[in-house]
Amino acid sequence: MANLVPEGLTADVFNQAVAEMRAVVGKQWVFAEDQAALRSYRAAYGATPDEAHLPSAAVAPDGVEEIQAILKIANDYRVPLWTISTGRNFAYGGPAPRKAGYVVLDLKRMNRIIEVNEELAYALVEPGVSYFQLYEHLQKTGSKLWIDPAAPGWGGPLGNTLDHGGGYTPYGAHMLMQCGMEVILADGTVVRTGQGALPNSDNWQTVPYNFGPYVDGLFTQSNYGIVTKMGFWLMPEPPGFMPFMVTFPKQDQLHDLVEILRPFKLNLIPHNGAIMADLIWEASTKATRRQYYSGKGPIPPSARRKIAEDHQIGEWNLYAAFYGPEPLNKLQWEPLEAALRTLPGIEIYYEGDRKGDPTWDYRRDLMRGIPNMTEFSLMNWIGGGGHINFSPICTPYGAEAMKSWAMIRDRANEFGFDYIGEFAIGWRELIQVLMLMFDRTDASQRDAAYNLFNTLIEDFAKEGYGEYRTHLDFMDQVAQTYDWNDHALLSLQERLKDGLDPNGILSPGKQGIWPEQLREPR
């Protein structure tokens, strides 16, 4: 039967578990011997070899009862289950498990859009629903509600929210828009959170809180349960939509840009999370590195100037939008525009000004809730597929932005990589994302990327910056940086883990949270 076996299990025991899972979901929905099928669960873009994260099997249930039956088998035989929703979270590991040999619990078949409420503007969906699918559904039904997709449209709202992901419309803070969950605990108990705990309530998707502690957050970035339904709010189509782009010719203008944006953002202007993309992120949808520079190491300033000139882009490129009645949009834009125009050399672009520019088109579409895949062109910059995201949080001060940007840029350059990144500014947070691109076919580049990533985690922790999310390969390292008061937070997370999942079957090691039997002494 299967070649790979979960750690701690004999082949006989594992084969028995697999046979029992087949009896639950049907043999066509358990993949164990089919190596091609299992390979489709690999972490396709990571800095470690595929083998580091290949599953021993995958099981794809359809429904709560089937999941409960699988949980019973996993508890009986101590099979580690790694749960995925759409499994398209590739810069952070995709559908692959934390450790080789786990069994992936693939919820993609559970892809029902259970409810869309037009009047109250919310949706309730299963884990396998993708942004493309939800968008298609709303279009077909003539809905006037918008979705808030992540940059790649093949991901989905449930998985993205559970990983603390974000989007580009005013509803881009997905955790804030989430409302009500159905969760299956390791022992098979089904829990509904919020007002869903009250039988016959109509408010499951309108009020996020229940009586007593609010628990939804416990099931995000965690391994305490399997979320089978999630509610979230959808944005009503506004009467007007005014996207804009501003280019900044100098790298150090990031400082002034953030200083200008902060007080506006505290007052929710512009209305969505503004993105500040660097020159290469911006250029990579329409050019390759080789077209401008064939040497090793970071691209020299002369080539950067040529890229900026050829594509009419800046060292930083701000994208944001206003949503509402057009006169109001204009009124709210005026003071921000005036403040931005104090910076020398900037250019401002509106709808229609950048015809034929694929970057403008995909950014505008994301801010308008239209899912697409164009951002994947980042991989065309050097080719070879490798990319992982380093995503630290900092405070929205100009000096902080400059400092954390320079920290990444200098380390990236030291390890032989270009800085390819963006900042997203929210209400009070500034999140930087380094798109660490490398040729995955080149072992030396893979190793350099891996080492750079670990170095950055250390560098940033020393300065008090934490990552908001991370790739499979770095979950332990990042978890260890949140170590105030002798790791009190991680200790609490572990106590919850031991209480809720005593056999340690659910996603062991997710976000650095290991069950007692697999925990290493700190």
Add this chain to the structure above:
Amino acid sequence: MVRPRLIFRAWLTGAMLLIASGSGAGEARKLEGAERTWAFYCEGCHAAGIEEHPGTLRLSYTRSPELAAIRGRQDLTPEYLRQIVRMGYLEMVGFRKTEISDDELEALIKFIRLPVPTQAQGEK
């Protein structure tokens, strides 16, 4: 807006294919399903229109602008497509059977290899 046209053109083209091929209802349903698979998993990267589609852009670099869009390319053998869709290759990830089943994959391969209706050729 570009995207809605891309995704929802699907139903129209499906009907055109049925007329063109003169095939039975079962085959038409499969092709319609394949068009949806294409819209959900392939089109975002591989539709015609080099600049907006990362896969098409990539193939324009590594092959040629003429071979950049994969729909209608007869030189892509079913075996090759089967392999690439499941296993992925460099920048492209593989697709799981829970996303594209074996039956859906066979229909998708037929769909990709069909000559492209003229209306779709100018898509961008």
